Amino acid sequence: MLKYFHKYANPVKFLTIVLPVRKIMGILSLGVLSVGLIFALFLSPPDYQQKETVRIMYIHVPAAWMSLMIYAFIFFSSVVFLVWKFPLFLILAKESVTIGVIFTFTALLTGSLWGKPTWGTYWVWDARLTSFLVLFFIYLGLKLIMESFSYSSKGDYTFAYLALIGGFNLPIIKFSVDWWNTLHQPASILRTGGISINSEMLIPLFLMAIGFLFLFIYILLVSVDINLKKRKIMYYKNKPNN
């Protein structure tokens, strides 16, 4: 048991290097997000079809990007953990899950709030919406495993393997709109033929995306810090001659 906690000595070194980055990320994300919100709500023009409803896109699309990006991060961290056994990567993966849940929920909620006035329905079971809902359940599954096996190496491996299996959903989400016909529109940014969003609308979109990215790095580093401190406290509490 004690040996297990001792392996985490190295991550503490990681924290000292990363602490100044955390502060910068916290400040930058607040700044970028406030400017992004001003552009998203006031300065950007309405769309020719959706009118003001287009403003929902500036939170929906960045949140969806973040959900996918955070999952990709959990996936690669789990691979590194399983192959090289670096415990730090498992902590990084685990501490990303809650943020992933929040962003995935955001993407689903805002998408459905956009769907009602645009499509005429809050929800349909097309390939894009369904695969994204599956992503939400995978995140919840990871969260459940984390909570039910805390500090057991069996739980760590279950977590990492489930994270790997869930990784197959990422290309399905991305290409669902090309492989099958869906109600959801195809990609507007990463597509052959170039970006199909007007440049005035790209400003809030990218600002919000960058703001969310910085915010993710900030929360992740805070959460990792909490996790390591918790381990350290438990280690000293369990030490017999203390």
Place this chain on the structure above:
Amino acid sequence: MKQKYKRLNILLIFMIAIGSTIFFVLKALEEKIVFFYSPTEILNKEISLSELIRVGGLVVDNSIVFDSSGLEVLFSITDKKNILRISYKGILPDLFREGQGIVAEGSIDKGKKVFLAKKVLAKHDENYMPPEIEKMIRN
């Protein structure tokens, strides 16, 4: 060192096994995953009369006709190869108009002449722009 490569190999085999399973499952379910059929697919498919299906296409110009009560609407959609006539009673989405992509849910009548829609959804495309720019492009 050797241990590490062994673990990597096991992981790769694991991933390939799961990946191919998912691939074949999706391939088998292709028919079910597709959200709507095009008018051409409807004409070439065996569809029973009671079956609830969805069709999608662009609303044909000058094809929209409201009946005298203003509640029922007849219009045609096309995939640029074939045309399908749709009849619908209810509230249309705001984006419904000529040239717009729509998806209708309902059933086909005998002879595949008219599709009786229970629900009509507007399909948004991947283009986003302010009204002024759209006007410029149109002119």
Place this chain on the structure above:
Amino acid sequence: MIDEILNFINMDGHSFYIWTAYFIPLTLIFSYILIQRSKLKRMKKYETKI
């Protein structure tokens, strides 16, 4: 001035969808940050005791 503000809040009749889409996610994200920050503070206090 007041008309402009009311117009802005009304969002062309789609105020419910737009304001909910911004309010709920931002509340969720920032309350999670506040929770994590207070947890970190608590851990720091414990740590100095050891």
